[in-house]
Amino acid sequence: AKHKKSDTEKEKWTSIKELKKAATDLKRRFRHILEQKPTLSNLYKLQWWLVIKMFTQVPTRNDTGTIELSKSKGNWLERPKRGNFILHFNQYKNSNKMGPKIIKLSRSISMAIRRFLKYRDGVEVKHNFLLTGLNGKPMSRSGFGKALRNQTFALLGKKIGSRIIRVVVATENRKLLEKAAELSNKMLHSTKQTIQYTRKDD
Numbered sequence: 001a002k003h004k005k006s007d008t009e010k011e012k013w014t015s016i017k018e019l020k021k022a023a024t025d026l027k028r029r030f031r032h033i034l035e036q037k038p039t040l041s042n043l044y045k046l047q048w049w050l051v052i053k054m055f056t057q058v059p060t061r062n063d064t065g066t067i068e069l070s071k072s073k074g075n076w077l078e079r080p081k082r083g084n085f086i087l088h089f090n091q092y093k094n095s096n097k098m099g100p101k102i103i104k105l106s107r108s109i110s111m112a113i114r115r116f117l118k119y120r121d122g123v124e125v126k127h128n129f130l131l132t133g134l135n136g137k138p139m140s141r142s143g144f145g146k147a148l149r150n151q152t153f154a155l156l157g158k159k160i161g162s163r164i165i166r167v168v169v170a171t172e173n174r175k176l177l178e179k180a181a182e183l184s185n186k187m188l189h190s191t192k193q194t195i196q197y198t199r200k201d202d
Helices: 007-012 016-029 031-035 040-055 061-066 107-120 141-156 162-172 174-186 191-197
Strands: 076-078 086-089 101-104
Touching: 007 162, 016 031, 016 040, 016 141, 016 162, 031 040, 031 107, 040 061, 040 107, 040 141, 061 141, 061 162, 162 174, 174 191
Parallel strands: none
Antiparallel strands: 076 086, 086 101
């Protein structure tokens, strides 16, 4: 309630800029992988470039590890032939209260996923999930969380999980969030209702 960093958060604090740099460094480090014959081991390494890049814009908890590549009752990725990709989240924390969520991805994230999937197509992956464990099987939420912390430790020297990244992203957008909350309070309704009052320019 006081919006103060905990000791753990202070120890593991990062920034969107630092995470973007880590993703760029990973991409540069693994550039040669894209020119080689695709392997499961390299697919696993390459996917963390995609994950960290995604998390700077879409910090979606460890549910990211459960994204499927076709329509399902769970969490899945819509891949239109043209335009940007769309994430559909049907199973996540509080989904029973919040309902399904649709997240439109940016052009840069969509292009990154396309490039990653092209590489993935060259590997004999026997499941329909976006991400893959070292054993070639789908990742669990807990497995994704542990792997993410290991990757950020290797890159940044800090075991940064999805929660810390979510706090960082929210913090760096604090003024925007506070302004939206203040306006909603003045209008005597929720932020969701405030958004419903907005209109697009002609």
